[in-house]
Amino acid sequence: MNRSQILEEIQKNVTKLSTSNLPEYKYIPLHQKPSPSVDELKKIMHLLKKIIxxxxxxxxxxxxxxxxxxxxxxxxxxxxxxxxExxxxxxxxxxxxxxxxxxxSSNIAVEFINHIPHIKYLLSTDIKAILDGDPAAKSLSEIIFCYPAIQAILHQRVAHCLLNLxxxxxxxxxTEIAHSNTGIDIHPGAKIGEYFSIDHGTGVVIGKTAVIGNHVRLYQGVTLGAKNFILDNEGLPLDVPRHPILEDWVTVYSNASILGRITIGEGSVIGGNIWLTHSVPPHSKVLQSGAME
Structure with missing residues (x-):
C-alpha cells in the first residue's frame, strides 16, 4: 500500500470508532465527564504513606x-x-x-482528613499483628517498609473510609492499585477489624461484603468469596451480603476457599487447601481430614 491508501484505510476506522451509536458497540458507553486520574490517586497514596x-x-x-x-x-x-479534585x-x-x-467534594476531603488518625491507629495494630506472627520479620520498621500486606491493607483501609463517606x-x-502491585485483592467494601495480618499474601481475595473481626490472620491464596449470586428479574446479580464472616482470632491457612455468607466462629483454624461452604462453631479446626470442634 502507498501512503494515500493507508490513510484511506485509517479514515474508515476513524469514522467507525468515532460513532457511539453503532449496535456492535452497545455495551461501551460514551463518557464525556470528568474522570479520576490513576496517576493523581497514586500521588495521594504516596502522600498518605508520608503522613502515616x-x-x-x-x-x-x-x-x-x-x-x-x-x-x-x-x-x-x-x-x-x-x-x-x-x-x-x-x-x-x-x-x-x-x-x-x-x-x-471539599467537605468529604476534610472529613476524610479527620479520619486519618484512626486509619493510622488501625494500621499500627496490623503492623504489630504481622510482627507477632512472623518470626522472619525483624522489626516494625521492616514491615512498614517492605511487606506487601501493609501496602494492601493501607489502600483498603483508605478506600473503605472513602466508600463510607x-x-x-x-x-x-x-484497591486495584494495590492489587496490581501486591497480588492481594481486597474490595473496599470489606469490613476489617483491628490487628489484621496477611502472611506472604499473594493471591488473597476478599470480597465486598466480607466481615473480618479482630486478630484475624490469613495466609497466601486465601479466598473469602461468594458461593453464588441472587439474580433480579432482569437476570442481573443483586448486591446483597454473600461473603463470609470471620469472627475474632480466626486463622486461615494457604489456598483455603471460604465461600458464601457463612460464619467462621471465634478462635477457629481453617487448614490449607480447604473448600468450605458451611458455618463452623467457635474454636473449630477444619482440616482436610474433616472438621473437629
Whole structure:
C-alpha cells in the first residue's frame, strides 16, 4: 500500500470508532465527564504513606521532632488539594450533573482528613499483628517498609473510609492499585477489624461484603468469596451480603476457599487447601481430614 491508501484505510476506522451509536458497540458507553486520574490517586497514596509513616517514604528531615509538625501541615494541605479534585471527578463520574459537587467534594476531603488518625491507629495494630506472627520479620520498621500486606491493607483501609463517606469509583481504583502491585485483592467494601495480618499474601481475595473481626490472620491464596449470586428479574446479580464472616482470632491457612455468607466462629483454624461452604462453631479446626470442634 502507498501512503494515500493507508490513510484511506485509517479514515474508515476513524469514522467507525468515532460513532457511539453503532449496535456492535452497545455495551461501551460514551463518557464525556470528568474522570479520576490513576496517576493523581497514586500521588495521594504516596502522600498518605508520608503522613502515616513519617520518615519512611519522605525525607529524614520530615521525621525530626522539631520539624515534623511543619511537614505534616504541608502534606495534609497538599493531600486536601489533590483529594478534593479527585473526589469531585469521582462524583461527576457517577451522576448526570455535578454542579453541586465542588462543595460536597471539599467537605468529604476534610472529613476524610479527620479520619486519618484512626486509619493510622488501625494500621499500627496490623503492623504489630504481622510482627507477632512472623518470626522472619525483624522489626516494625521492616514491615512498614517492605511487606506487601501493609501496602494492601493501607489502600483498603483508605478506600473503605472513602466508600463510607459516599465517594464513588475512587475507592475501587485505590484497591486495584494495590492489587496490581501486591497480588492481594481486597474490595473496599470489606469490613476489617483491628490487628489484621496477611502472611506472604499473594493471591488473597476478599470480597465486598466480607466481615473480618479482630486478630484475624490469613495466609497466601486465601479466598473469602461468594458461593453464588441472587439474580433480579432482569437476570442481573443483586448486591446483597454473600461473603463470609470471620469472627475474632480466626486463622486461615494457604489456598483455603471460604465461600458464601457463612460464619467462621471465634478462635477457629481453617487448614490449607480447604473448600468450605458451611458455618463452623467457635474454636473449630477444619482440616482436610474433616472438621473437629
Amino acid at each position: 509513616f513519617p520518615g519512611f517514604f519522605g525525607t529524614e528531615q520530615e521525621a525530626k521532632e522539631h520539624s515534623m509538625e511543619y511537614y505534616m501541615g504541608v502534606h495534609l494541605e497538599q493531600l486536601y488539594d489533590l483529594l478534593q 479527585q473526589i469531585f471527578h469521582g462524583l461527576c463520574f457517577e451522576v448526570e450533573g455535578c454542579s453541586d459537587s465542588k462543595e460536597r 459516599g465517594v464513588p469509583v475512587i475507592p475501587r481504583i485505590i
